[in-house]
Amino acid sequence: MSVKNILIVGVGGQGTLLASKLMGKCFVEEGYDVKVSEVHGMSQRGGSVVTYVRYGEKVYSPVIEKGEADIIISFEQLESARWLPYLKKGGVLISSTQRIDPMPVIMGKAAYPENILAKIREKDVKLVELDALDLALSAGTAKCANIVLLGAAVRFLGIDKDMWIDIIRSTVPPKTVETNLKAFELGYMA
Amino acid sequence: MKKALILGNEAVARGLWEAGVNVVSSYPGTPSTEITEFVSKYDDIYSEWAPNEKVAFEVAFGAATGGARSFCAMKHVGLNVAADPLYTASYIGVNGGMVCAVADDPGMHSSQNEQDSRHHAIASKTPMLEPSDSAECCAFAKIAFDLSERFNTPFLLRLSTRVSHARSLVELCDRKEIGVKEYKKDVMKNVMMPAMARGAHVRVEERLLALTDFADGEAVLAGINTVEYNEKKIGIIAAGTSFVYAREALGTKASYLKLGMVNPLPVKLIKDFAKEVDEVIVVEELDDIIETHCIKLGIKVKGKELFSRLGEFSQATVKAALTNEKADFVSFDEDIPARPPVLCAGCPHRGLYYALKGMGLYVSGDIGCYTLGAQAPLSMMDSCVCMGASVSGLHGFNVARGSEQAKKSVAVIGDSTFIHSGITGLIDIAYNKGFSTVIVLDNSITGMTGHQNNPANGLTIKGDPTVSVNLEALARAVGFNNVRVVDPFDIEVTKATVKEELAKEEPSLIISRRPCALLKTVRHSAPVVVDEEKCIGCKACLNVGCPALSQTKRESGKYLAVIDKTQCVGCGVCASACKFDAIGKGE
Incomplete structure (x- = not known):
């Protein structure tokens, strides 16, 4: 099969790395070649962060370029807008409705665009929007918003749901398994 | 055989373990840090955080002289700090094998410059391998030790952000116990004075010729340098990340000479490849090192006329230069505000900067999380060069502009950066009767690189208790009579203390002490x-x-x-x- 590309975007500190770790593990189990590229260091301090997940028969490049992503999983609305050009035409954007103001907006030097997701909906993309933070809180903790978003993405990945449940079970700390599975289910149903 | 999806940095650590490495000493630096963090989890390797890269390199080289397989890791600018021992270690050679990993940061995700560390390999006449994914990180780390011992030289392993911080599949093998070789006193080999160094330089030049032969022949058999013939209209020569981008972009529409050994570069291999293809294109991020080598060999190539010396490449860079393919995508139609990194909520540096604000100070800055204070709205930095330059740079600024200026200027430097190379600057101020005020932002951790213990926080790399540098006593010992400690969350006291110390026509050290807000041991208050x-x-x-x-x-x-x-x-x-x-x- 040709290489599939998934972009995970958000704000440094939102927990984007766990989602990519789980995906990578799952695609390896399915027998694919996999590359996952992460950002560490300075950008993690509240900056815009991106993780690239690529899988297929043979993957060379670790990064995804404009117009190449099959799916974008976004933890925050403004980041959905920022990374939109990386999506293939007709691709899937799974976006949390969460809004986090960047410093230029806090300082009044720039405006946070209004109705971002409504404007994206008019484009040639398939938009799935959900309040991942709220769903995570109802699962037990804001920390599992990443698993809610993963749950929402799984419907588009064509891999058996039980497989993901096994991967979550074997990866997250034992004490948090039930909360994470609940979060996964809430995202899957969203 | 077990396969694992791991970071390039973790794969290097795995390779070290499998190669039977005994000693590892490093200073953290993005994107190299995780190598040594992963190494610290292996109980059969001695590992440590050193105060800086020069010390780390010398510890590793000392261990190699003592017969152990040894290793150190650093970021590209760290190799500048370690350049002094590197250039002479190259003359001396090794007993146990030694490898130094250096991680470049094209695109400057987390660095102050974009230098190409291949220049150091060439200038120090040290061989350098460059992996392109995690499997090669592990394999090349292992091969480098065998070659280091065989060719009697330290080896450099060049990484970059997209290799260090990308996960890909690695086959895991067992550790090969090597043990520590015998040490025999050998003054001619190990003591570099002019008489010995003249002989050593002859051996270094001979070694480079032998390594070039290796690059042309055995390196191909060993899978370090590889040739892939497909369509022969375009022949790509590339290494590391640039190879994977080119291979992704062009597939079988081009042929490839992939160089896993980037110093010395092969000669015959490149000439033979060039004969087979219609046009040779060199794809390389940063500088034109392979291209220049080809030109010296009299081979017609295209390189920097198609590709930039700036920033990171990707498959799109190669497609734009060599194909007519254009990306098709949708965009958001409005301006999107930037989201620069910021000091975290509860960061102690914020308190210190806020206290300094409005005092009209020249702030000589340094490298770390606190460099983020240069940005609006704090805007509390006038200069930032390299590790430690805040202290010595402030002294120079004040010497040039006089004692009145010294009453309106401070240096800000983190605890780890101060230990790295701020202490010598402090000595310079005291010794030369300077009058500068230096503020150490002591947050009990090396922060920006992701929380590494350091000599000032009383914990080893494994988290075991150890002695810690007493910053107050150290400042007094070098001749600073004015040493104050403040809590940066107490804005008024901090402000008053800075004012008092600036008024003195003597040097002062102020320690702004409060642990990083992200440390798990820190207890937080309820939200305001x-x-x-x-x-x-x-x-x-x-x-x-x-x-x-x-x-x-x-x-x-x-x-x-x-x-x-x-x-x-x-x-x-x-x-x-x-x-x-x-x-x-x-x-």
């Missing part, structure tokens, strides 16, 4: 609360630049301060900024 009766929406609190604090429109139509409770840790710096007492402690 805004009293909407008192808040008039003046925006003064926004000047502290806290990501947990903004303004929202209330029902009354007024814009008032609002606290993001998921981020706020109740540090209270914003409360100090409010003249109307509208921000108070939460419960």
Whole structure:
């Protein structure tokens, strides 16, 4: 099969790395070649962060370029807008409705665009929007918003749901398994 | 055989373990840090954080002289610090094998410059391998030790952000126990004085010729340098990340000479490849090192006329230069505000900077999380060069501009950076009767690189208790009579202390001490609360630049301060900024 590309975007500190770790593990189990590229260091301090997940028969490049992503999983609305050009035409954007103001907006030097997701909906993309933070809180903790978003993405990945449940079970700390599975289910149903 | 999806950095650590490495010493630096963090999890390897890269290199080289397989890791600019031992270690050679990993950062995700560390390999006449994915990180790390011992030289392993921080599949093997070789005193080999070094230089030049032969022949058999013939209209020569981008972009429409050994470069291999293809294109991020080598060999190539010397490449860079393919995508039609990294909510550096604000100071800055204070709204930095330059640079600035200027200038430097190379600057100030005021931002951790212990926090790389550098006593010992300690969350006391020390015509050291807000051992207060009766929406609190604090429109139509409770840790710096007492402690 040709290489599939998934972009995970958000704000440094939102927990984007766990989602990519789980995906990578799952695609390896399915027998694919996999590359996952992460950002560490300075950008993690509240900056815009991106993780690239690529899988297929043979993957060379670790990064995804404009117009190449099959799916974008976004933890925050403004980041959905920022990374939109990386999506293939007709691709899937799974976006949390969460809004986090960047410093230029806090300082009044720039405006946070209004109705971002409504404007994206008019484009040639398939938009799935959900309040991942709220769903995570109802699962037990804001920390599992990443698993809610993963749950929402799984419907588009064509891999058996039980497989993901096994991967979550074997990866997250034992004490948090039930909360994470609940979060996964809430995202899957969203 | 077990396969694992691991970071390039973890794969290097795995390779070291499998190669039977005994000793590892490093200083953290993005994107190299995780190598040594992963190494520290292996009980059969001695590992440590050194105060800086020069020390780390010398520890590793000393261990190699003593017969152990040894290793050190650093970022590209770290190799500048370690360049002094590198250039002479190259002359001396090894007993046990030694490898030094150096991680470049094209695109400067987390660095102050974009230098190409291949220049150091060439200048120090040290061989260098360059992996392109995690499997090669592990394999090349292992091969490098065999070659280091065989060719009697330290080896460099060049990484880059997209190799170090990308996960791909690695086959895991067992550890090969090598043990520590015998040490025999050998003055001619190990003591570099002019008489010995003249002979050593002859051996180094001979070694380079032998390594070139290796690159042309055995390196191909060993899978280090590889040739892939497909369509022969275009022949790509590339290494590391540039190879994977080119291979992704062009597939079988081009042929490839992939160089796993980037110093010395092969000669015959390149000439033979060039004969087979119609046109040779060199794809390389940063400088034109392979291209220049080809030109010296009299081969017609295209390189930098097609590709930039700036930033990171990708498959799109190669497609844009060599194909007619254009990306098809949709965009958001409005301006999207930038999201620069910021000091975290509750960061102790914010308090210190806020205290300094409005004093009209020249602030000589340094490398770390606190460099983020250079940005608006804090805007509290006038210069930032390299590790330690804040202290020595301030002294120079004050010498040039006189003692009145010294009353209006400070240096800011983190605890780890101070240990790395701030101490020598401090000695320079005291010894030369300077009058500068240096502020050490002691947050008990090496922060920006992701929380590594350091000599000032009393914990080893494995988290075991150890001695810690007493910064106060150290400053006094080098001749600073004025040493003060402040809590940066106490804005008024901090401000007053800085003013007092600046007024003195003597050098002063102020330690702004409070642990990093992200440390698990730090207990946080409840989020602060805004009293909407008192808040008039003046925006003064926004000047502290806290990501947990903004303004929202209330029902009354007024814009008032609002606290993001998921981020706020109740540090209270914003409360100090409010003249109307509208921000108070939460419960």
